[in-house]
């Protein structure tokens with residue numbers, strides 16, 4: 001999950017696959033990283049997750065939508081993304097070290 005965090009992803013969508021249930025939830029990626037560790041895969045999360053509605057184990061898990069303008073936490077996310085891109089440009093030699 002670590003590389004998803006580094007790529008700007010901040011939430012995981014979890015969809016119950018039990019027939020007739022249809023429950024879906026969005027879980028903050030920071031919470032999942034604390035619970036399952038940074039090395040866990042989407043497959044591992046999908047196998048371990050339990051539906052809060054029907055209690056069935058196993059689901060579909062995928063990266064959530066990136067925050068959009070006006071969404072809660074958007075400004076913090078944007079600042080982190082700018083910092084990440086500046087770090088990349090510095091490493092690529094396209095930006096002076098002092099930024």
Ligand SMILES: [Zn+2]
Nearest residue numbers: 016021051054
């Ligand atoms: Zn369910």
